[in-house]
Amino acid sequence: MRLLALAYVFFLVGWPVITLVQRTFADGWSSFGQAFSDPDVTHALLVTVEISLWAVAINTVFGVGLALLLVRYEFPGKRLLSAFIDLPMSMSPVVIGLALMLVYSGRYGWFGPPLEAHGLVVIFNSPGMIMATCFVALPLVVREVVPVLEEIGDDQEQAARSLGANAVQVLRRITLPAIKWAVVYGVVLSLARSLGEFGALKIVSGNLTGQTQTAPLVVEQKYNNFAQGEAYAVSFVLVLISVLCILVVSLLRPKESRS
Amino acid sequence: MSIEIDGVNKRFGDFVALENVNVSLPTGQLTALLGPSGGGKSTLLRIIAGLERADTGTVSIEGVDATRMSPRKRNVGFVFQHYAVFKHMTVAKNVAFGLEIRTHGGLRPPWTSRRLRDRERMQARVDELLKLVHLSQFADRLPSQLSGGQRQRMALARALAVQPKVLLLDEPFGALDAKVRKELREWLRRLHDEVPVTTVFVTHDQEEAMEVADEIVVINEGRIEQVGTPDSLYDEPANEFVMGFLGEVTRLGELRLRPHDIEVGLGPDLAGSTPVDVLRVTRVGFEVRLVAGTEEGQEVSVVTTRAHARALDLEEGRRVWLTPSNGTATVPAMKSLRVG
Numbered sequence: 001m002r003l004l005a006l007a008y009v010f011f012l013v014g015w016p017v018i019t020l021v022q023r024t025f026a027d028g029w030s031s032f033g034q035a036f037s038d039p040d041v042t043h044a045l046l047v048t049v050e051i052s053l054w055a056v057a058i059n060t061v062f063g064v065g066l067a068l069l070l071v072r073y074e075f076p077g078k079r080l081l082s083a084f085i086d087l088p089m090s091m092s093p094v095v096i097g098l099a100l101m102l103v104y105s106g107r108y109g110w111f112g113p114p115l116e117a118h119g120l121v122v123i124f125n126s127p128g129m130i131m132a133t134c135f136v137a138l139p140l141v142v143r144e145v146v147p148v149l150e151e152i153g154d155d156q157e158q159a160a161r162s163l164g165a166n167a168v169q170v171l172r173r174i175t176l177p178a179i180k181w182a183v184v185y186g187v188v189l190s191l192a193r194s195l196g197e198f199g200a201l202k203i204v205s206g207n208l209t210g211q212t213q214t215a216p217l218v219v220e221q222k223y224n225n226f227a228q229g230e231a232y233a234v235s236f237v238l239v240l241i242s243v244l245c246i247l248v249v250s251l252l253r254p255k256e257s258r259s
Numbered sequence: 260m261s262i263e264i265d266g267v268n269k270r271f272g273d274f275v276a277l278e279n280v281n282v283s284l285p286t287g288q289l290t291a292l293l294g295p296s297g298g299g300k301s302t303l304l305r306i307i308a309g310l311e312r313a314d315t316g317t318v319s320i321e322g323v324d325a326t327r328m329s330p331r332k333r334n335v336g337f338v339f340q341h342y343a344v345f346k347h348m349t350v351a352k353n354v355a356f357g358l359e360i361r362t363h364g365g366l367r368p369p370w371t372s373r374r375l376r377d378r379e380r381m382q383a384r385v386d387e388l389l390k391l392v393h394l395s396q397f398a399d400r401l402p403s404q405l406s407g408g409q410r411q412r413m414a415l416a417r418a419l420a421v422q423p424k425v426l427l428l429d430e431p432f433g434a435l436d437a438k439v440r441k442e443l444r445e446w447l448r449r450l451h452d453e454v455p456v457t458t459v460f461v462t463h464d465q466e467e468a469m470e471v472a473d474e475i476v477v478i479n480e481g482r483i484e485q486v487g488t489p490d491s492l493y494d495e496p497a498n499e500f501v502m503g504f505l506g507e508v509t510r511l512g513e514l515r516l517r518p519h520d521i522e523v524g525l526g527p528d529l530a531g532s533t534p535v536d537v538l539r540v541t542r543v544g545f546e547v548r549l550v551a552g553t554e555e556g557q558e559v560s561v562v563t564t565r566a567h568a569r570a571l572d573l574e575e576g577r578r579v580w581l582t583p584s585n586g587t588a589t590v591p592a593m594k595s596l597r598v599g
Contacts, residue, residue, distance in 0.1 A: 152346075155339055155341060155343035156343050156344070156345055156346070158310055158330075158337075158339070158343065159337065159339060159343040159345070159414075159417075160345070160356065160360075161310075161329075161330045161331050162308055162309075162310065162330045162331070162333075162335065162336070162337040162418075163331075163336075163356055163357035163360060163417065163418070163420075163421060164331045164332075164334075164357055164360045164361055164421060165331060165356075165360045166331060169360055173356075173360075174345060177347045178346065178347060180347075
């Protein structure tokens with residue numbers, strides 16, 4: 001049974017990743033040289049990092065807020081909200097991209113034209129890309145924080161309030177320290193998810209080389225243009241970041257269980 | 260009167276937690292809210308603390324109407340059954356929490372003399388409190404390194420730190436084992452004599468209430484059954500419920516009374532004595548418990564001392580005569596509205 005599980009993971013994940021790394025270094029560092037001397041590639045990596053950081057920052061704030069809302073308050077429509085938060089998990093990112101287009105596109109979206117009239121171009125621009133990334137990574141922080149909030153209960157928060165703390169002080173001194181590791185965990189997961197987002201961004205960004213093209217989109221383009229070496233090199237960078245994320249998470253895990 | 264509760268009602272959905280509760284709790288005393296689980300005593304305490312809001316009625320604390328005041332403005336200390344310690348802070352930080360919240364440094368940087376003075380004052384107060392609850396040597400530990408009793412003492416110090424006008428304890432010893440519970444109970448009584456802040460605590464343990472409290476409020480099914488000192492409640496229970504809740508009760512003829520308030524005689528010498536046959540004899544430590552049957556088939560429990568039982572040579576099958584002792588607490592059976 002153990003062997004079967006190992007074999008399954010190896011053939012599904014391990015082997016392809018190892019092959020990818022092998023291919024990347026097949027000609028030493030030359031494909032890296034090629035890839036990173038291309039300004040479009042470096043620009044794409046920067047765009048990816050920028051979009052991801054924004055999306056993660058926004059998702060962290062709203063994720064913690066939503067988690068608090070879901071756990072600590074009773075209101076009509078709570079279950080509906082909870083279901084909506086999980087929606088991105090079950091929706092294809094391409095569909096998410098299309099849905100955002102329908103609402104925010106400057107040409108035929110419902111919100112797009114009025115926003116563009118005020119100088120805010122959403123689609124084929126950073127705001128739309130950040131929104132798409134936020135959308136796909138939305139559940140990650142919320143679903144990490146909710147169980148921890150449920151577990152700690154609101155005793156400590158009530159105690160703090162009875163000792164004279166106001167809402168901000170309770171949040172800053174009691175709630176946030178208690179859910180700290182869950183938040184960090186959620187942030188790392190959403191970062192990994194955001195960096196690798198492809199489908200939704202492909203639609204929403206317009207895939208404009210040197211402008212709105214992100215790293216995963218570069219990989220596809222290079223691959224389709226038979227510049228496979230460069231595609232592998234950029235892929236390797238993305239894999240490396242994912243591995244780092246997993247490392248950070250696994251280093252954090254024991255701390256979480258100790259506290 | 261320190262806490263005035265006037266016409267308080269509280270429902271949770273269909274469940275009536277409190278029904279038209281009126282009570283005044285005296286200043287500077289230790290009051291117990293006593294009653295069975297689910298009777299509304301914790302709800303009343305949480306309404307006093309502002310953690311729960313009454314549907315109707317008013318609460319005033321030290322003459323100030325607190326009905327709509329938020330818990331942080333009421334200046335009450337609250338101690339929770341499960342301690343509610345701040346897990347990520349050391350013991351000293353836990354105790355200092357309320358003080359830090361209240362100390363406004365404003366925009367002054369931390370090295371200014373005013374901030375330094377504040378910090379020194381806080382430190383001194385924390386030291387003093389930790390000494391009071393015998394936790395000085397644990398100041399730098401995390402709560403997870405303390406035992407249950409120590410955590411509860413820390414929670415008490417934390418609540419006392421802000422010098423509350425009222426200290427409220429919700430089943431403070433409920434989660435502790437019997438031995439620690441007894442120790443803490445005595446310790447709470449001594450602490451209250453040292454620091455005489457108006458204290459209200461919730462308990463379902465009548466022994467705890469009788470031992471610790473100056474005054475007991477008996478609450479059942481959302482209503483107040485009786486208010487009084489432990490002695491007056493024990494000796495003059497207002498009804499069958501109070502009598503039954505504060506101690507063992509048995510029936511002798513038409514009377515309800517305590518098993519140790521029955522005198523056992525070998526002949527019908529005393530007026531009003533009832534002839535019974537001893538059915539069972541159990542020795543528990545220094546006392547002897549009898550179950551006796553009357554001619555009508557009623558079973559009566561009697562508690563007597565070991566020496567007395569030996570003198571009367573009590574054993575199963577023996578005929579004896581039972582009489583209520585003089586001046587005992589009795590409640591005529593069937594008189595009260597509710598049966599406990």
